[in-house]
Amino acid sequence: MIEHDVIIVGGGLAGTRAAVEIVKTDPRLDVAVVAKTHPIRSHSVAAQGGIAATLKNVDEADTWEAHAFDTVKGSDFLADQDAVEILTRDAPNVVIDLEHMGVLFSRLPNGRIAQRAFGGHSHKRTCYAADKTGHAILHELVNNLRRYGVKIYDEWYVMRLILEEGQAKGVVMYRIRDARVEVVRARAVMFATGGYGRVYNTTSNDYASTGDGLSMTAAAGLPLEDMEFVQFHPTGLYPVGVLISEAVRGEGAYLLNSEGRRFMEDYAPSRMELAPRDITSRAIVQEIRAGRGIHPDGSAGGAYVHLDIRHLGKEQIMSRIPFCWEEAHRLVGIDAVYEPIPVRPTVHYSMGGIPVNTDGQVRSSAEHLVEGFFAAGEAACVSVHGANRLGSNSLLECVVYGRRTGATIAYYVQGRKLPEVDEQHYITEATQQIQALIDQSGQYRLAQVRQAFQDCMTEHCGVFRSDGVMRQGLAKLQEIKQQAQQVYLDDKNKIWNTELIEALELQSLLTVGEVILASALNRQESRGSHSREDFPDRNDTDFLKHTLAYHSAAGIEIQEMPVVISLFEPQERKY
């Protein structure tokens, strides 16, 4: 059996920042990071636009309180305000700290870190490295893992969280290269497994964003929080869904309908294109529904709108947002210096996740915590984003709460014994599970079932939702789950069997999808990204509370948890 003081699942920004903090706090601790990709290939590397912090380099009037208010208002007042206070007060520190680790941020002429405008932020506070911010930060963090001697298990797939008697004891993992199964026991387990964009058929997320950490947590009998809040990013490149960063609108891009009109003036007149993502995504869908979308021949009635940057000029485009230009050029053959870019909303981010307190410790209910289990980053829900996340607050969350959770773990494990684990039991179970998948002689192909599932979620739990449509979705999902039991794999080998990994990931997707649908059905109001056509208003009397959903074979049980309101009283959200 493999043993470490701490095992962290996830090599993105949250997992690596936590690992660095643990070994910096106590160099004697033996810390390992596991990732099913290489850590450098975690989705964090794709983050483009930037990371928010009130450095006041461009806008001296900015304050952490203004950042906190923007975040809480953006969240439609569902964020926990104690967590938001920590996020926004710590932001300048963590950015300077990244700078000291060697992250190359873009600069102002006076040498200070440059900052740009972002949707829903009232001041220019987003720090960036051109439009490759995640790349710049993750590379330095992974370098630091090596520098501090953190053990890295790359291309190992974690299959199971070992949780016994309310205590996390370790994980079961599978080496993709040669099918070796190992049990790891540890004094503390941390999940930083990222998001679940692949639950939907059009997403900006990478192929590995399948919500495994959420599914393993649910399978261990623990709740998932606020899963109904799925962020659609307004500007996914049509038709592929790849992200055109919000930085493009931060630099001044226009959104135009088939009449060539900046339609955001009808939806958010004071913020226009820089309204928060939920509002902008709904506006685009409404324009398309009203027949003001665009066809490839330029006529009205099509499935996308235009993102226009021609007025910025070649120099600004190439120096500030070169990657976005390149993506449009490479993927759909558009030269954005001369032509507008076709865009429509794409699934982008998970506001909900594994419920944690502000020290990163996982909750088993509104009142109780799980011993030895921690989470941070997109997989976690400390609830700084509530019902809608503001752009550039997610990298910030990963770094602030990655660091904070790391610091907590470094103290937590002192004096804590390595737990007893029945290694053989878990190895046998995992090996049987894998063999059963390989031996399964069904009638469906994996890709076919996954596509049916992704289409079902997209159709039945998209930007706009309603009771009837979601109930139909849940019924369809039960059929798809049956089909998933009858999937056959073409590849029966044990060496680099990526089809087997996809089969395991399909199980994660199904669990996460079901929790999203059930949570969305339960919330009979519209708040942030969750927009109910049958309940169009926010209802603070009945729904100013978090959802805790427990998944089991018998179905999903929903409980609730109060929202922490310590700074700002809820008010109407207008832009």
Ligand SMILES: Cc1cc2nc3c(=O)[nH]c(=O)nc-3n(C[C@H](O)[C@H](O)[C@H](O)COP(=O)(O)OP(=O)(O)OC[C@H]3O[C@@H](n4cnc5c(N)ncnc54)[C@H](O)[C@@H]3O)c2cc1C
């Ligand atoms: C295209 C794009 C652009 C973005 N731009 C911005 C931006 O400009 N600013 C901003 O604030 N946010 C941005 N975001 C959001 C932000 O990048 C993510 O929320 C954040 O990087 C998530 O980091 P993480 O550490 O939580 O997870 P990730 O970076 O997703 O890492 C997850 C890790 O978990 C591992 N893992 C998952 N499951 C398993 C398993 N079963 N076994 C082993 N390992 C596993 C993966 O291999 C990976 O290492 C963007 C997101 C996207 C998709």
